[in-house]
Amino acid sequence: MRVFKIAAVSAAAVLVLAACSDAPDEDTETTDTETSADAGDGGDATADDTGQTDDGSDQTAVAGDMADFKACMISDAGGFDDQSFNQAAHAGLTAAESSLGIQIADAESNSDAEFGPNIDAMVQQDCNFVIGAGFLLEQAIEDAANANPDTNFGLVDSGFSDADFNPIELDNGKPILFNTSEAAFLAGYLAAGMTETDKVATFGGLPIPSVQIFMDGFSDGIDAYNEDNGTTVELLGWDKEAQNGAFANTFDDQSQGASLGEQFISQGADIIMPVAGPVGLGTASVAEGTDTKLIWVDLDGYETTEYGDLILTSVLKEIGSAVEGSIAETADGTFSNEPYVGTLENGGVALAPFHDFEDEVPQELKDKLTEYQDQIIAGELVIESPNAP
Known part of the structure; x- marks a missing residue:
């Protein structure tokens, strides 16, 4: 059974994602927040008391507004040093502090029971924009958004739903989502x-x-390779059609990653993709000294873990830039509850470089990856997933 389909239509016609926000720029410009003292020392323009600059442009001072704006974040139990999505989201928060001159605050959760109290603590600190890092905070963020209509909220990796799991919109809640199936x-x-x-x-x-x-x-890509090349590469750990497979049932117990890694290696797998945050470090620990390679997720594991020599590539979610962009949007008064969806087309998801394995990946395979990436971006190839945003 084919698990992907070719669509001979344009990206605009195919992707509902086209209606969603574009990826925010990696480097957010903040020239509008320059004070007259900054601009006066060789700057481009100096604002007078009326907000008019000496070049005639309208530079209404917003530095005070930005300085008063406060963005806050709550982690899930993985914490902000998980070398995965919490860390990436927090990097977006600190980048916004630097680029926009705003205030920030954060709270790490040690368990699910701390989500609600941590969110409430951020609200009590007069945070203007409160972001939950991860799907598990969905209900707590939704409850807080309903209880605090004058505060804006963001949620990484999840939309909002009612008690029957039907999607809903919150006027003051922005989902920050990623179609990682493409990468x-x-x-x-x-x-x-x-x-x-x-x-x-x-x-x-x-x-x-x-x-x-x-x-x-991941499953679709393997099927595509088998179909293109007449091979029978087998995927262990996931049955896409049945939507069941192997799970550590945790994002922080590395021993579970080690156990699963040992099982897969004993079954003959020589490439493993853990989608489990720090749990994947346990897998890396048992892969050392074997011929097993890893594919990391969320961040570039070559750069963020000590196991770079094992990592073939990473499936990237540009969470940091999406968070920073959402904060900038809210801080400048243009908050929107419209979901941001990261895709290959807008740069919100990507495949990382091959790093140490650059010379080992055949050029023919690299060319085929480029070809498929171009097809996905053009909307000619749609990667279908019941879990897509």
């Missing part, structure tokens, strides 16, 4: 092209949409 498709194709045992594997932290969407795309 994971490329990772799956790469893995199938690089395996020497014809077996690769993946597992998740928890069976939630923001995890399973990676696994769906």
Whole structure:
């Protein structure tokens, strides 16, 4: 059964995502927040007391507004040093502090029970924009948004839903989402092209949409490679059609990642993609000294972990820039509850460089990955997933 389809229509016609926000720029410009003292020392323009600059442009002073604006973030139990999505989201918060001159605050959660109290603490600190890092904070953010209509909220990796799991909109709640199946498709194709045992594997932290969407795309990429090349590369750990597979049931217990990694290696898998935050570090620890390679997720694991020599590539979510852009949007008074959805087309998701494996990946395989990426961006190839935003 084919698990992806070719659509001979344009991206604008195919992707509902086209109606969503574009990816925010990596480097947010903040020239509007320059004070007259900054501009006067060789700057481009100096504002007088009326807000008019000496070049005639309207430079109404907003530095005070930005300085008074406060963005806040709550982690899930993985914490802000998880080398995964919490860390990436927090990097967006601190980048906004630097680029916009705003105030920030944060709270790390040690368990799900701390989500609500931590969010309430941020509201009590007069935060203007409160962001929950991760799917697990969905209900707590939704409850806080309903209880505090004058505060804006953001949620990474999840939309909002009612008690029957039907999608809903909140006037003051912005989902920050990523269609990672697109980049994971490329990772799956790469893995199938690089395996020497014809077996690769993946597992998740928890069976939630923001995890399973990676696994769906990975599965599709392997199927595409098999169809293109007449091969029979097998995926361990995930059955896309049945939507079930291997899960650590945690995002922070690295021993579970080690256990699952040992199982997959014993079954012959030589490339493993953990979708489980720090749990994947446990997998890396048992892969050392073997011929097993890893594919990391969210951040570039080559740069953020001590296991760079094992990491073939990473499926990137540009969470930091999406968070920073959402903060900038809110701080300048243009908050929108319209979901941001990161895609290959807008740069919100991507496949990381091959780093130490650059010379090992055949040029023919690199060219095929580029070809498929171009097809996805053009809307000619749609990676389908029941977990897609």
